[in-house]
Amino acid sequence: MNKTIKIIIIAIIIIMLAAGFFAFFVGQKPSEMANDTTTTGGFPDTGDSAGRASFRSSSVGRTISGSASETNKANTLTQLTKNAISGASYYGTTTALYMERATGHIYKINLDGTNKIRLSNATVPKSFEAFWSYKSDKMAVRYFEDPAARSVKLKVKTFLASIGHLLKATSTSEAELKGLALPATVSEIAISPVEDKIFYLNQIDNDLTEGVAADFSNKNQKKIFELPFGEFNVSWPVKDNVALLTKPSAKAEGFLYFLNPKTGALIRILGGIKGLTAVVSPGGEKIVFSGLGQDGTEAKIYDVKSKTVSNLGFATLADKCAWGKKNKNMVYCAVPATIFGSNLPDGWYQGIVSFDDGIWSKNISTGESKNVLNRFGADIMNIFVSDDENHLIFTDKNDGTLWSLKLKTDLPR
Numbered sequence: 001m002n003k004t005i006k007i008i009i010i011a012i013i014i015i016m017l018a019a020g021f022f023a024f025f026v027g028q029k030p031s032e033m034a035n036d037t038t039t040t041g042g043f044p045d046t047g048d049s050a051g052r053a054s055f056r057s058s059s060v061g062r063t064i065s066g067s068a069s070e071t072n073k074a075n076t077l078t079q080l081t082k083n084a085i086s087g088a089s090y091y092g093t094t095t096a097l098y099m100e101r102a103t104g105h106i107y108k109i110n111l112d113g114t115n116k117i118r119l120s121n122a123t124v125p126k127s128f129e130a131f132w133s134y135k136s137d138k139m140a141v142r143y144f145e146d147p148a149a150r151s152v153k154l155k156v157k158t159f160l161a162s163i164g165h166l167l168k169a170t171s172t173s174e175a176e177l178k179g180l181a182l183p184a185t186v187s188e189i190a191i192s193p194v195e196d197k198i199f200y201l202n203q204i205d206n207d208l209t210e211g212v213a214a215d216f217s218n219k220n221q222k223k224i225f226e227l228p229f230g231e232f233n234v235s236w237p238v239k240d241n242v243a244l245l246t247k248p249s250a251k252a253e254g255f256l257y258f259l260n261p262k263t264g265a266l267i268r269i270l271g272g273i274k275g276l277t278a279v280v281s282p283g284g285e286k287i288v289f290s291g292l293g294q295d296g297t298e299a300k301i302y303d304v305k306s307k308t309v310s311n312l313g314f315a316t317l318a319d320k321c322a323w324g325k326k327n328k329n330m331v332y333c334a335v336p337a338t339i340f341g342s343n344l345p346d347g348w349y350q351g352i353v354s355f356d357d358g359i360w361s362k363n364i365s366t367g368e369s370k371n372v373l374n375r376f377g378a379d380i381m382n383i384f385v386s387d388d389e390n391h392l393i394f395t396d397k398n399d400g401t402l403w404s405l406k407l408k409t410d411l412p413r
Contacts (some may be wrong), residue, residue: 005009021108025034025367027051027316028332029399031316033270035382041120043124044117047288055166060382062235071111075372075373075405075406075407075408076405076406077373077376077403077404077405077406078111078112078113078298078403078404078405078406079113079393079401079402079403080096080098080109080111080113080117080393080401080402080403080404081098081100081107081109081401081402082401083100083101083102083401084100084101084102084400084401085099085100085101085130085395085400085401085402086098086099086100086101086104086127086128086129086130086141086142086143087099087129087130087131087132087382088130088382088384088385088393088395088402089132089136089139089384090133090136090384090387090391090393091108091136091167092393093386093387093388093390093391094110094111095108095109095110095111095392096108096110096111096116096402096404097119097132097136098130098402099130099139099141099312100129100293101123101127101128101185101400102125103123103124103125104122104123104124104125104141104143105118105119105120105121105122105123106119106120106129106163106177107116107119108167108169111386111391111393111404111406112406114405117168117169117170117171117172117173118172118173119163119166119167119169119173119175120163120166120173120175120176120177121173121174121175122160122175122176122177122204123175124141124143124177124316125143126143126144126145126252127141127142127143128142128143129141129142130142131189131191132191132276133192133196133216134191134192134193134194135193135196136163136166136167136192137162137167138160138161138162138163138164138196139160139161139163140158140159140160140189140191140198140321141158141159141160141161142156142157142158142189143156143157143158143159144157145184146157154296155184156184156187156253157181158181158182158186158189158200158216159177159180159181159182160179160180160181160182160198160218161177161178161179162179162214162216163177165178176283180217180218181367182200182218183202184299185202185203185204185308186200186201186202186203187200187201187202187203187209187230188200188201188232188233188234189201189234190234190235190236190242191236192236192239193236193237193238193239193282194239195239196215196216197213197216197243197261198213198214198215198216198218199211199212199213199214199224199234199236199261200212201230201234202216203230204226205238206400207228208226208227208230209226209227209228209229209230210223210224210225210226210227211223211224211225211226211227211242211259212224213261214375222261224259224261224264225259225264225266229354231246231247232244232245232246232377233245233246233247233248235280235282236285237280237281237282238282238283239383240259240260240261240262240279241258241259241260241280241284242259242260242261243256243257243258243259243280244256244257244258244259244266245257245276245277245278246276248276248345248346248349249263249274249346250274250275250292250342250343250344250346251346252274253272253273253274253276254270254271254274254275254276254277254291255268255270255271255272255276256268256269256270256271256276256278256289257269258284269302269408270287270289270302273291273292274288274291274292275290275291275292275297275344275345275346276289276290276291277289277290277291277317277318277319277345278290278318278324279318279319279321279322280323281323281328281331282323282325282328283328284304285303285304285305285328286301286302286303286323286328286329286364287301287304288300288302288312288317288318288321288323288331288333288344289301289302289318290317290319292342292344293365296315296340296341296342296344297315297316297317297340297341297344297384298311298315299311299312299314299315299316299317299318299321299333300312301331301364301372304333310364312331312333312362313362313367313369314333314335314360314362314369315335315336315339316333316334316335316336316339316357317339317344317345317348319348319381320333320334320357320380320383320389321333321334321383321387322383322384322385322387322392324326324389325385325386325387325388326387326388326389327363327389329363329364329365329366330361330362330363330364330389331361331362331394332360332361332365332372332383332385333360333361333362333383334355334357334358334359334380334381334383334394335357335358335360335403336355336356336357337355337356337357337358337375338355339355341353354379354397354398355379355380356377356379357375357378357379357380358371358373358374358375359371359372359373359380359383359392359394359405360372372392372405372407373405377384377398377400378394378396378403379396379397379398380394380395380396380397381395381396381397382394389407390406390407391404391407392403392404392405392407393405
């Protein structure tokens with residue numbers, strides 16, 4: 001009997017301790033639980049409903065100054081949209097263009113969140129990618145078309161649009177998109193950084209893929225190659241080099257090639273790296289790349305001319321990086337709080353893995369790194385640097401929203 005009573009008393013004590021522990025932590029405000037290194041300083045406390053969703057729903061167009069460290073206290077973060085986007089670009093150095101994912105409408109907005117203008121009312125449902133030309137007056141839109149009645153597979157379509165007539169609008173416009181559709185067999189597309197030209201992969205049949213360069217009306221086509229393999233991501237970082245990156249996977253060795261669209265010359269730049277992702281600098285001289293190493297995901301810098309490799313200095317995926325425009329030795333990267341696992345980048349692409357990112361800059365010439373944005377719960381992708389390097393824009397993969405970060409102009413770069 002005494003033994004039974006002792007057991008009951010011990011059980012009651014354990015329950016009371018657990019209840020007290022739970023009440024203590026639940027009763028704390030988010031600011032009390034957060035570590036200074038994992039939140040963006042200066043974010044307002046929104047009371048009982050403090051948290052990611054409440055902050056986002058009320059902060060579109062508001063500017064929030066970071067204050068957690070000397071390096072980023074003057075950088076200003078602004079949420080530009082509350083809805084998901086398909087893609088974004090700069091229009092000048094103080095304005096952004098974006099396509100809303102749900103509707104396909106195109107908007108223009110100042111980088112401080114003011115003066116939002118809808119430029120088109122053409123509905124492009126299920127758009128998932130939008131790319132702009134170097135003058136921002138043309139764009140390529142990738143979207144899903146509803147499958148035929150007997151098919152369960154979504155078809156991906158590509159639409160080329162001219163939007164120069166929309167950009168002059170000073171108020172909401174009802175104009176439609178004008179352009180043309182590429183063949184449904186087009187699997188990838190890239191836009192020249194200096195000319196009104198495109199490059200795309202076209203699947204001829206199940207066994208062959210051709211690489212085609214053309215103007216923005218898909219005329220003056222030039223077939224550059226024909227291969228029995230077409231699983232590439234394509235980008236066009238330099239006038240004379242199209243980058244072909246094998247689809248990244250932790251399960252396969254990846255390769256990066258440079259293709260000269262004029263001569264058809266194909267050169268292997270990187271290879272034999274599992275999970276390889278890469279971003280080429282605007283001049284084509286340097287590449288930030290990531291892949292699986294002995295210690296997990298590793299990020300490095302490759303110098304194309306000297307063929308040397310150096311460490312980036314922080315662990316991230318190359319997809320989360322962008323090169324500077326004004327200072328070509330500057331790279332900006334979203335850096336996760338933690339990054340581990342042997343299934344990257346696959347798990348991130350599939351939405352199985354999500355990250356909490358801050359943003360760091362690194363001058364690869366001097367080796368100097370700076371924290372420009374503390375973590376605030378965003379899984380950052382598609383970073384773009386303005387021509388004057390005073391702003392970054394990026395998308396939060398969690399909800400597809402667009403953000404702008406104004407950089408302190410007197411920081412050394």
